[in-house]
Amino acid sequence: MLDDRKASRVLSLYDRLRKGSVLKKEHLATEFGVSPKTVQRDLDEIRAYITDYCIGESVVYDYGQKGYVIENNSSNTISAVEVFALVKILLESRAFNKVELDRVLDSVCSIISKSEQQAFRDLVLNEKYHYQPVSHGKPLLSMIWDLGQFIMKKEIIKITYKKMDGRDRERTVYPLAIVFSEFYFYLIAKIENSEYETPAFYRIDRIVVVKSIGRKFSYQRYEDGELKKRVQFMYGGQLLTLKFKYNGPSLESIMDRFPTAQIIEQFEQETVIKAEVFGKGCLMWILSQGEQIELLEPIELREELRKRSTELLNRYVF
Structure with a gap:
């Protein structure tokens, strides 16, 4: 019984220190009905434990606050x-x-x-x-963690995914990375036995069920970091090399938008840039830039952009 009381007391002191409390020996002795020497021994045990197992931390007496506190001497502490x-x-x-x-x-x-x-x-x-979350309102933390574990262990998984039309679809996939873009978390994954080598994108809030199927994969086409550089627009499809002219006021914003961007030519009024992306999701962004961007290559994408621009213009013709 005595040992139980001591253990409970020491744990209580440790918990208070961890929460930032200032421990005063005399007050604690009165609270627990023990002598100040007993409290001091408890603090000495906690000090020894923290010194041995908590790098950069120590229990010290703060003369300004007249009590014991945890002091962090590590340069890696967060402010x-x-x-x-x-x-x-x-x-x-x-x-x-x-x-x-x-x-x-x-x-x-x-x-x-x-x-x-x-x-x-x-x-x-x-x-x-005043915080206003996105409309799906679903909890995500557990799903993100579970998917992260599958990625780390290179486990093949089966997911049930709700499409935009409300229908569920099952896919067996190799989970490669998790990214966040414009309000949503996405799972980047290679579909097993797909004719396409490029990855697919799944909004994590639309993943209904995830199950491991007990197999591992060795898909190595893209390293995680290299993959993330090319997935700004969260659309699946082939890897494309864009070449475009930019004549806007902030070249820096363009280079930040495309981590793979390279300046090919630079003139007084415009810059020619090359960048790699997956799929055609970039078209929506290019359209949003108006006359500041002129897509040069690929030719097929330029033609599709011209077609979309014409259709958009026709909507506003009286």
Whole structure:
């Protein structure tokens, strides 16, 4: 019974330190009905454990606060401002429903110092209140984690996927990567026995069921990082090499849009750029750029762009 009380007391002290509390020996001795020397021995045991198993951390006496705290001496600790920047990105993404958003915010808030937590919560409170997730409203974290494990272990999986028309379709796929683009997470996967070598794209919120089929794959055509450089538009299809002229005000924004972009020629008024992408999803983006972009190659894609532009123009002819 005595050992149980001690274990419970030590765990309680450790938990409080982890949460950023300041531990004062005299107060704790009164609370637990033990002597200050007993509390000191408990703290010494916790200090020894943290020194041995928690790199860069130590239990120290803070003379300003007149109590014991955990001090982190590692250069890799994250600050409140760094957490705030990550949270801003998270809120702007609108990717998670409100339940999962709250869980993530509580988790990241807990890793900053207790003295900064209230200021952090005040900074995000208004945005959190007005947060509007995307319309599907589905929980995603568990699915993203499970898919990540299949990718890491190179396990072939069978997915049931709900198409835009509402119908379910089953696919056996080699999961290659998870990417986030414009509100949605996507699974990039190679369809088993498909005539196409290029990967397909599945919105993770539309994946209904995932099952491992007990086999592994060795598909190595694209490294994960190289694959992600070419999937900006989340459309499947063949790997295409675009060549286009750009005459807009921000060449930097174009280079950021296409991680594979190379400047071929540069003139006073325009720049010729080459970049690789999967599929024809880039057409929608090119149309959105208006006269700032002129697609030169591939010729077939240029012709399709001309056709779409003509159809769009005809809608506004009186």
